Amino acid sequence: MTNLPMLGLTHGNRSAVTCHLKCDSQCSRPDPNPSTEPTFAEIAGRQLSRRAVLAGGGALAAAAALPVVWPERAAAAPRPGDAGPLAFTGIAPVSEEADTLAVPAGYQWTPILRWGDPLFASSPAFNPNRPDAQAQALQFGYNNDYLDILVDPRGRTGLLCCNHEYTNRPIMFPPTAGADEEAEVLRTLMAAHGFSVVELERRARRQPWRYVRGGRRNRRITASTTFRVTGPAAGSPLLRTAADPTGRRVAGTFGNCSGGTTPWGTILSGEENFQGYFRADPAARGSKRYGLTNTPSVYGWEKIDPRFDATTSAYANEPHRFGYIVEIDPSDPSSTPRKHTAMGRFKHEGANVRVDRDGTVAAYMGDDERFDYLYKFVAKRKYRPGKSAAARRHNLTLLTEGDLYVARFSGEQRPDGDNLGRGAWVPLVLDGESTVPGMSVDEVLVFTREAADLVKATPMDRCEDVEPNPTTGKVYVACTNNTQRGVTAGKPGPDAANPRAGNKNGHVIELTEHRNRAGATSFSWNILLLCGDPADTAVQTYFAGWDGPVAPISCPDNVAFDTQGNLWISTDGAPGTIAKADGLFKVPLEGSERGHVQQFLAVPRDAETCGPVIHDTDDSVFVAVQHPGEEGTWAEPRSYFPDYVAAGQRPDRGDWRGPRPTVVQVTKKKR
């Protein structure tokens, strides 16, 4: 790849290739948040509506007078890494150049699904020598990210649900001879994006899963699948295009990063770096704030589909139709997936739902951009328990209507890094009305970053996964990194919630809602982890007060919980910061082991660890291994994952079929 804006500038956390493909080298551009004003804990800077002051600023003032409230329900007895279900002895850090998938002693790994695996009876076999869009639309997509494994009640069958975030043309297919062949490559890349639902089966519990080719519920969603738009901005003139004058039906989803699984059995998927798919008028509203430029897009789809050229009046609004949380019902392959405008438009990493004991439904969401924000959506209607068709129909409406908030933090820096403080959820939409002066509801929901700027939300260090712990209700915010904090003139410096300048290793915030209620408008928070290698004395680290040895950990990205309430963290960026492979880590949150970070797994060369799914009562862990060998080319691969193991050794060059992004399961070996 010749045009790599981030070559030599990757801030030591990601390869220039990944930067180019994944986020259009966003870090090489000015930060889309133009704010240079101090915003931390500031309330009085701008005139808010009376409602906003009452519900937002008032909440912060009230929060300042509140004690820190801890949850009412205690976690299960804490377990060290080597006790209880899924007991393991942590692995040693693995070199960033190793092309291996490392798991603890006594465990084994097997692939479940690899890019190109045929999903339907009619699917052609995988053939990376010949790009074929129709074939790809019937095969597992590329660069698996969000993952869940939903086990059916009897335990022998299940569903694998997975995002396909982006593609890497130079590594996937050989060079082509002409424009027609290259157009087929572009169509194939469109079909390799999106989402997969695939049925699984196994002989018995604790046995490895296999995927079912031709499973009744198998489904591929691609950059062309029809989505229905829901919520207050559905039908808005801001969403209308020549191909969709209704503003209610959108073709496809892409840039789908992380997500969440709802208690009613659907999957939420975050449309993240959508800007890399368009060329657009830089003077158009929102272009600058969302990083849209009038340059050839990273993927080049505008060469085969005019809607990706938003410089034309016909498709000026097409970028407004991406950047949402989408909801997919994996139980019904004929259902129309939906984009929920009520949850706002930004570079959505994902969304994770918590249902309170009174049925209140909250969804926590991060905007994965340096100096962007943390959000919460609170549904208007309450969750209806039970498995009846009526309950399910009701619950499928929950994310279409509700209040949207953005977080404003205050607090104090402490010498050990155990910072803490309070915060407010500042409303952007409340009871169906905009609380942002000068912006209508549909403007708030389409230009959400702009709205959050106006209410002076706290600029964060790239919120990735934001997830409530099902055991305690506390919310964990993975701030993956922000190398520009306190470094770039005019940009915010460190604050208590984002305490390190040039934050290359990232941190994790532990957030407790006021009275542990999902619908609270204020919260308390503390730092759980300041990530890094504790052996590197140039970087301040903090591990929730644990002072024994820990596994070095950098760039926390996706998080998950086991049934004991322990936190599991997957990473994206450790090679450049601590010169180790990315991996999966377990962190107890309660008791004497709190903060004791241990490494469970490391991924192969150039790969990032995505997904994680922890089925500890099944002695199983699942990860989506994304972009293995990313810095290689078709001719010069840098990884042979995963088929080197299936073949027992590295295959001959003549047989080369890799690397392939793959969903992997890790299970305990039988004694």
Ligand code: FEO
């Ligand atoms: Fe796709 Fe926010 O990482």
Ligand code: CA
């Ligand atoms: Ca991510």
Ligand code: CA
């Ligand atoms: Ca997660």
